[in-house]
Amino acid sequence: MSAVTTQAAPTPGASGPASGPPDGGSALRHMMSGNGMVTVLAIVLSLVISAVLIILTNEDVMEAAGYFFARPQDTLVAAWEAVAAAYAALFRGAVFNYRAEDVTGMVYPFMESLTLSTPLIIISLGIAISFRSGLFNIGGQGQMIFGAMFATFFGVHLQLPVGLHLLLVLVMGILGGALWGSIVGVLKAATGAHEVILTIMLNYVAVNLVAYLLQTPVLQREGSTNPVSEFLEPTAVFPPLLGDSFRLNWGFVVAILATVFAWWLIRRSTTGFQLRAVGANPAAARTAGVSVKRMYVVAMVISGGLAGLAGMSQVSGTEKVLNTDVAGSFGFDAITVALLGRSNPVGVFFAGLLFGALRAGGVTMQTETGVPIDIVLIIQSLIVLFIAAPPLVRTIFRLPRPGALQARTTADPVTQPALAGAAAATTTSAGGTAPAAESAVVGDAVGVAAGDAVSPADPESPAGAGAPAGAPRDTPDAGPPPGGRPTASPTQPTTGEEGEQR
Amino acid sequence: MSTTVTVPSGSGASSATGSAEQPRREVVRHWTTPVTFAVLTVVSLLVFALGASGDSATFRISTEADAVRIPDLVAPTVPVGWAITALLAALTVWGLLAVRRRGTVPGWGSAAFAVLFVAGFLVWVVGAANTTTVFLTGLVAGAFVLAVPLIFGSMAGVLSERAGVVNIAIEGQLLAGAFTAAVTGSVTGSVWAGLLAAVVAGVLVSALLAVFSIRYLVNQVIVGVVLNVLVTGLTSFLFSTLLSSDSSRFNSPPHFSSIRIPVLADIPVIGPIFFDQTVLGYGMYLIVAALYVGLFHTKWGLRVRAVGEHPKAADTVGINVNRTRYVNVLLAGAIAGMGGAFFTLVSSSSFSKEMTAGQGFIALAAVIFGRWNPIGAFFAALLFGFATNMQFVLAILGTPVPSQFMAMLPYLVTILVVAGLVGRSRGPAAAGTPYVKE
């Protein structure tokens, strides 16, 4: 049923990418056009835009602006002061409090950042693994709630020895999330229902379910009329990691272990190989003997399990009780973290630290300068928007475009195929359209990989020669996405750009 | 869940020489629907019939003040429960026979089953409550009111996805509309200015969706999710800074008043539901009708659907695919923006943080449940509005069903639909796929 039929045959010898590797002396260019630079600039750009917001909503600035034409410098000074104060507070709250009196006070913010990033890192690893497997798990919230519910139930109702209890609660947290995730995997495998819709809907089911259970003896604190659980037994919570002066607990070590596990899973394990193959091209994986359906279930179990572990680390870490807000906006934040980390476990770890630090700093910023913590959401979403559209960042900063081969090889092989199957299928519910049949493209890496996937079948385009922008495609609903993003390669015909703008 | 059986095809014998002959065909039977019927019939038997409270459920239809009064509808739970179970069982048997005969259950069969099941549920739940009387007209009217933003949102979803762009950002468009309507309405004192601002805000969010997904080819689901976070962040930030600092100036919007259409509004039951609404309410019907006619009976709609199904084919007949997508995504934003305005200019007194509370996602569910058809999405949204209203009403009545379970209903129904347990739903083939020209 391949729509891609006859035409192909590039000229012999066209195998080497004709555009060639980056020219000599282009090390700087190489650096400037790489993903790392785009990420850094995306963060800078987001902070700048947020600064503008801070200025526009600052009362002193507004006051000074009232007589702007009389004394413009007042406005500028006020603006500078507003931003400087806010970001300084952010820094003090997130990294190092240079105003503190003792060492503990100075490093406290950093420890707080680590504490807040713990659940974020764990759940984001889960989301990253789902992305790698070609599944768009938006259900982190629900899976986290389930993990937290399971952990709380066993942490409240059981009396067990130290160590054993915590271990059991940890396992139960993972189980809870895995269970909720597996529903998605099983339904997708069995009926072809699309996971974006399933996970969104299951989030709300979980939210309502926890609200209900927190009104029943199953989870509600005895004698309380509020939807809140008993405190977890002391044997069921993570001990502090660096003494009682910090909230940082052994959950952070679990986060590090989870990162190592995720790295091993994706890069080294045979399961990870299968997951990645399914994520990048389910049809080819299936033809090679990988059970795509089983991998959907496996991916959702692991992804949900990590989200559940995040929920457990929340109730067994800082919270020590369960309430309806346990998952907060973690599910959606995790998507941004996974994207910023390019679905690479190590990248996700640091992206999680960054966003955890923003949250910690945001609290200080709010209390000290009155800039609402909501600005963190703005920074976060802007960063992700920018890294998803590298050409935009490059245009703004007038950076060179990456060479074709470099774009290919440095391109993050992660998010794109994962996301490829996902978007289209949002609208493909029970129709049972092959998930691989449709696709979408994300970011830099994507364009390239998409180009890669396709070239062989393209009419008369040599796969190696820098796939033509948006290689001629057959039917858009058949076969992998041929469309390479035009800007990915400088060797592409100019018409690509035009076509895109039209 | 399907089985097959050989049926002699039209041409009969497979003579080896008949070269124009078509491949042989067999009837494929889809058993999912009748099996789902059977399961639900058992539920009905256990809950609605055997689990009936024994009281009567009373449905009031008219108020004392109405010009024409219709007597209350009194349904004794036990007999009604049994009757409905029997009807459901009959439908199940009929469904099984239909599948054996022709492979599938006709759509109206599923609809009839659903209506009966809902009726059975209503009688059972009201009969089991502490207060066994419910004002039916109010219940339905309330559902219509709650459904308004859902309907606006789902129309935005239908339009955008029909053009090939997945719209997860409905939530953000609603929220942005609600916020700007509140602020602009408050500052100018004009509801119309508020509405206009909401439209502009919805269009702006859509513009981001369009630029990132069409121009920069970023995955549409990602853009949608991130835009929701961005709009939540922005509105919450501005709420905490501007709006709360001077809420009388920035957050006390004027409201649309109801326009009562004389005579028609006095018709019992439907009068108050349809003919006593705000401008936004009437506008909503216009938009649903316009979208339906537009999409399926005009040149514009033919082109929009073509772009969403097979953009390259559209391109080869001279249709500008990406321009069509831009225009429709922006239009969708405008519609969702109006829906957002409903929150602050009609239903609530002022803007509050994250006040759309996931309604955008229910609207998305309505798009799918309604099979990307404006009329279908309209009724789906209405059903979800009804479920939400039931949740409130049941809490007041004091019923055995926890309100959280009623709140879950739209989501559970959507899961059943996407899993193909209740009907099937196929979206525009190219939705989610960016179109790249050479």
Next chain:
Amino acid sequence: MKLELRGITKKFGAFTANDSIDLTVESGQVHSLLGENGAGKSTLMNVLFGLYEPTAGEILVDGTPVRFSGPGEAMAAGIGMVHQHFMLIPVFTVAENVALGDEHTRAAGVLDLEATRRRIREISDRFGFHVDPDARVEDLPVGVQQRVEIIKALVRDARVLILDEPTAVLTPQETDELLDIIRQLRDSGTAVVFISHKLREVKAISTQITVLRRGRVVGTADPGADQSELAALMVGRDVVLNRQKSAPTLGEETFTVSGLTVLSPDGVRLVDDVSFGIRQGEVLAVAGVQGNGQTELTEAIMGLHKAQGSIRLDGEELLGRTTRQVIRAGVGYVPEDRSTDGLVGPFTVAENLVLNRYDRPPAGNGLQLDPKAIRRLAEQRVQEFDIRTQGVDLPVGTLSGGNQQKVVMARELVDDLKLFIASQPTRGVDVGSIEFLHDRIIRERDSGTPVMIVSTELDEVLDLADRIAVMYHGRIIGIVPGDTSRDDLGLMMAGIDPAASPQDPTPKGATA
């Protein structure tokens, strides 16, 4: 009307798809563009139709230079195109598809499909198309869909009609009908551009022939030209139209398929009660027009499709096993579409070379991969199969089509195969690689493996086959010797069984 292309050049990056091509078409003519897959024919036509912008060169209509920024303008200038992959919207009706882009409307933009229906009936009657304007396109057979495409062009008063590989999906009989239609169009004054790599059709229909090779015009010919001359022109050297291969050394019949039936989701018998066997050291080629069940047949053997019947290899039943189990049973499988089913584009060459063997030594064990061993393995296979790549760590998508196909072959042609299946083993592969790949296949046969080849190219079938099974509408019309004439095969591909043909013959010269 006279349409002229002057010096058209189209580059994709560093690759030149069209190199200063000149071409003239006039009304009442059928001008054929002959060339191998990848010669640049489709690119040229997409330039002409306004889908691609030429890098250099100009298009003239009746002597006036024109520039088409999109298909709309090309159509307005009277150019119509029937694409190789139909540009029809499956869920629309015929009338809606025809109306799209050229709609008749009443007040307020309301569609007037009745006017379109009338036009469709008119054209349908004139050419004997038998097309129902209200049928949904997805329910129509491909032959009829193609007529809808032609109607689309005629409704828009196309005076130049481009047909891009129009016969690829047609049976010989449908092809004849199409050629008749083209003659009618020609006689009514339409200029036709007929793009094909099939010599016979080109000779049958053309008034003029232009041969393209590697993006250049390498010659023009009139339809009287000798077939092998044209072939040599097209391929760039003398081609042996029938290659000599050694006679097979036949062993046991270790692979048998009996009563195999595969159903589509809506109940069509895609594979209909198919039975055959392959002996060790024998190549059975499955021939047929694309879409007659060959794909489903191979996929059913591989466990990729549910099926009924029996598939036995070395006495063991394969039906009902998972794909992984079938592969483990010693089956090598080259799918027909390498980019969709054969390779994971973003994966490296090395990863693709172990795609079905990552969990077995030396590549890895049940738990972990061994990256070093995978690399070693890859480097060895790359050398053995002469795969041109800058490194085994590059994404396989950066390789050319021929080299990608070699990667798939290198992965599947492992030691100890019990059965080797290849679908379209050389589709879209350059000539040099074709020979290499064919040699490898014959070598595998000679090592005593039963080999099954599925191909829609008669040349390939005749080159490789010891026996030929022809499929039509899911059934095997007959199994004939490898030296059966093209004419007989053509009849069988149209579903007509030349009754004389003996069932399951032993190849000539076989030493059993």
